[in-house]
Amino acid sequence: MMMKRTTAITSLNGLEQMLFCDDVEVLKASFLEMQHLYQSATREISTKLEILDDEFQFIHKRNPIHHMQSRIKSIKSIFEKLNRKELEISMESAKANLHDIAGIRVVCYYIEDIYMIAKMLTQQDDIELIRETDYIKNPKPNGYRSLHLVVKVPVFFSDGKEWVPVEIQIRTMAMDFWASLEHQLKYKTIDAIPPSVVRELQECADTIADTDLRMQRIYKTIEQFNDNAD
Ligand code: GTP
Ligand code: MG
Numbered sequence: 590m591m592m593k594r595t596t597a598i599t600s601l602n603g604l605e606q607m608l609f610c611d612d613v614e615v616l617k618a619s620f621l622e623m624q625h626l627y628q629s630a631t632r633e634i635s636t637k638l639e640i641l642d643d644e645f646q647f648i649h650k651r652n653p654i655h656h657m658q659s660r661i662k663s664i665k666s667i668f669e670k671l672n673r674k675e676l677e678i679s680m681e682s683a684k685a686n687l688h689d690i691a692g693i694r695v696v697c698y699y700i701e702d703i704y705m706i707a708k709m710l711t712q713q714d715d716i717e718l719i720r721e722t723d724y725i726k727n728p729k730p731n732g733y734r735s736l737h738l739v740v741k742v743p744v745f746f747s748d749g750k751e752w753v754p755v756e757i758q759i760r761t762m763a764m765d766f767w768a769s770l771e772h773q774l775k776y777k778t779i780d781a782i783p784p785s786v787v788r789e790l791q792e793c794a795d796t797i798a799d800t801d802l803r804m805q806r807i808y809k810t811i812e813q814f815n816d817n818a819d
Contacts, residue, residue: 619680620664627691629744630753631659634693634710641709653702655762659693688719688739689756696765699805700725703736703759710740710757717741719754725764731787732794733768735760763801767794 635657642654662670667690671678676686683690697703703725711718720739728734736759741752760768771790775782782790 623680623684623690624661626744626751626753627661627755630742630755631661631691631693633742633744634740634755634757635659637710637713637716638693638695638706641706645705651698653697653699653706655696655698657693657695659691662687662690662692688754691753691755693755693757694765695757695759697759697761699808700761700801701805703761707736707738707757707759711738715743717752725760728794728798730791731771732791733771734764734794734798735768761801763797763804767797 638654638657642652646652667683667687668678670687671682674686676682695703695706697706707721710716718738718740720737722737725734725736738757738759739754740757741754743750744753774790
């Protein structure tokens with residue numbers, strides 16, 4: 590806990606200038622409060638996903654979720670994004686305008702696990718689905734694939750509750766492999782990526798998507814084989 594607080598405060602360095610904020614202590618306090626709010630929401634969602642994963646394992650003898658990662662956007666990225674979108678730069682504005690302050694990435698084994706997890710989560714009655722973007726059925730032009738959800742979850746405190754948005758990216762291990770490398774390549778390149786490389790990356794994404802489908806078919810065949818053997 591101490592570690593996290595130190596990190597949050599360190600990441601404020603240099604931003605006082607950008608924010609024209611003369612009371613840095615007030616800024617730090619409100620950032621820590623916001624960080625706590627979004628961290629709590631992330632924990633709520635992670636627990637729900639872990640419970641679904643455990644239940645599936647109990648019934649079907651395998652886990653649909655390979656691993657999960659969560660992150661809270663740093664104050665620097667929050668303000669840079671508000672600046673880029675020409676929105677008011679304040680904590681209130683961040684809470685009102687940004688849906689991805691809290692983010693969870695859920696990496697699944699098979700494509701069908703993605704839709705199953707999304708359905709099981711969003712049909713819970715304390716989850717409000719705000720936005721769903723299916724980059725699997727409609728991949729981005731560069732080849733990016735994932736199912737993106739923005740959900741709101743209530744977080745209960747001593748003096749009431751607050752509905753907090755969390756961005757959830759659900760993808761297979763194969764989709765995660767491509768996205769991680771593409772992300773790294775994008776940040777390694779100073780200039781725009783040459784068209785031939787863009788095309789090659791798209792082709793890799795298509796090959797990976799095809800392999801994902803083949804692996805799912807193999808899984809289905811084995812499952813059927815086991816069912817018949819019972
Ligand atoms: P933003 O304001 O940019 O967040 O727009 P948006 O909310 O419409 O975002 P979008 O759903 O396109 O993407 C949100 C997140 O998905 C990003 O922060 C990345 O983590 C991931 N993502 C989206 N597109 C790509 C991509 O082309 N490559 C990789 N590697 N990740 C992507
Ligand atoms: Mg986003």
